[in-house]
Amino acid sequence: MADKKEAVTYKNSGVDINANDEMVDLIGDNVRRTHGPRVMHMHNAFAGLFRLDYDEKLFKKNYKNPVLIACTDGVGTKVKIAAMMKKYDTVGIDLVAMSVNDMIVQGAEPLFFLDYVAVNHLEPGQVNEFVKGVADGCVLADCALLGGETAEMPDVYRQGDFDLAGFAVGVAEKHKLVDGMHVEAGDLVIGLASSGIHSNGYSLVRDICFTREGLKVEDHIEELGQSLGEALLEPTRIYVKAIVALLQKYKVKKVVKAMAHITGGGLVGNIPRVIGDELDVELDASKWEVPAIFDYLQKLGPVETDEMYRVFNMGIGYVLIVSASFANSIMEHLTKSGEKPFLIGEVKAGTGKVTIK
Numbered sequence: 001m002a003d004k005k006e007a008v009t010y011k012n013s014g015v016d017i018n019a020n021d022e023m024v025d026l027i028g029d030n031v032r033r034t035h036g037p038r039v040m041h042m043h044n045a046f047a048g049l050f051r052l053d054y055d056e057k058l059f060k061k062n063y064k065n066p067v068l069i070a071c072t073d074g075v076g077t078k079v080k081i082a083a084m085m086k087k088y089d090t091v092g093i094d095l096v097a098m099s100v101n102d103m104i105v106q107g108a109e110p111l112f113f114l115d116y117v118a119v120n121h122l123e124p125g126q127v128n129e130f131v132k133g134v135a136d137g138c139v140l141a142d143c144a145l146l147g148g149e150t151a152e153m154p155d156v157y158r159q160g161d162f163d164l165a166g167f168a169v170g171v172a173e174k175h176k177l178v179d180g181m182h183v184e185a186g187d188l189v190i191g192l193a194s195s196g197i198h199s200n201g202y203s204l205v206r207d208i209c210f211t212r213e214g215l216k217v218e219d220h221i222e223e224l225g226q227s228l229g230e231a232l233l234e235p236t237r238i239y240v241k242a243i244v245a246l247l248q249k250y251k252v253k254k255v256v257k258a259m260a261h262i263t264g265g266g267l268v269g270n271i272p273r274v275i276g277d278e279l280d281v282e283l284d285a286s287k288w289e290v291p292a293i294f295d296y297l298q299k300l301g302p303v304e305t306d307e308m309y310r311v312f313n314m315g316i317g318y319v320l321i322v323s324a325s326f327a328n329s330i331m332e333h334l335t336k337s338g339e340k341p342f343l344i345g346e347v348k349a350g351t352g353k354v355t356i357k
Helices: 017-032 078-085 090-106 124-140 202-212 228-232 240-249 266-274 292-300 305-311 324-336
Strands: 066-073 109-119 144-152 162-173 188-193 256-261 279-283 316-322 341-349 354-356
Touching: 017 124, 017 144, 066 090, 078 090, 078 162, 078 202, 078 228, 090 109, 090 124, 090 162, 090 240, 090 256, 109 124, 124 144, 188 324, 202 228, 202 292, 240 256, 240 324, 256 266, 266 279, 266 305, 266 316, 266 354, 292 305, 316 324, 316 341, 324 341
Parallel strands: 109 144, 279 354
Antiparallel strands: 066 162, 109 162, 188 316, 188 341, 256 316, 279 341
């Protein structure tokens, strides 16, 4: 008679339910610290609840003609750097930034965020570190971390590998949407300083630094004043509070005519999306500071200047196109909000392109 087979469990197959329960307990405090009065709590709910409008006089903020705005994104191969460094919180900030910085381009106020993390093997401490970063990003963006999902997939991801995705929902009054329809020749371009590479171009970064040069993340780089890994993991700047406050300042006049989040494609690829086919934008690269990481990568490559501007933000993470007569007051307001604005260019008649001198 054949021997009786040993019972198979989910854990034998590579998925640990107990680890998931431990992880859920660990992340609770980080999730709750992002919640405001519009988050509704329901015990053992299968989804997050968020009130768009509410009646409490102390917190009253109702909308007359609301438009919901949604974004989803990831952080690309920057997750490979985080895995090499075994540091997971900063990419959580990146994940929030990539969605909320996109939605404020349309004039939205971020409401809530959800995250998704996929791993080879669930380590509760690692996921908690990641969720801490997501919560930090949500606090910076004034939005609630409403929920998320963690998937343990040993057959899909190799040991140590993971991937991230995020989803954000925001709201704007219909008449206050920023659509770029009124951009005209003579308008000025304001750029907000980036914190570094942000979350685009990391396939090129990794090819230069690790494949071609054989560097390690712990290598100290004299030009950068820190290790290579620390420089590459600098989180994406979140522009939400400054932009939302600016738009609220001008309740009637639409002095901010268009905006662009400078992600993949750089300045030359993202600004044309908001100016139309009969206008050009001329930028003067001498008007802003290029972070040292870009000079370092360009020399190390070497990488042609045109390619650098086509792949990276080159020090400008966000762009506003504004009425010339309001440019100075807008710059002053952004500075008071903690941003570093530069007057970097002008809109002219043309054919829908961006030139940089």
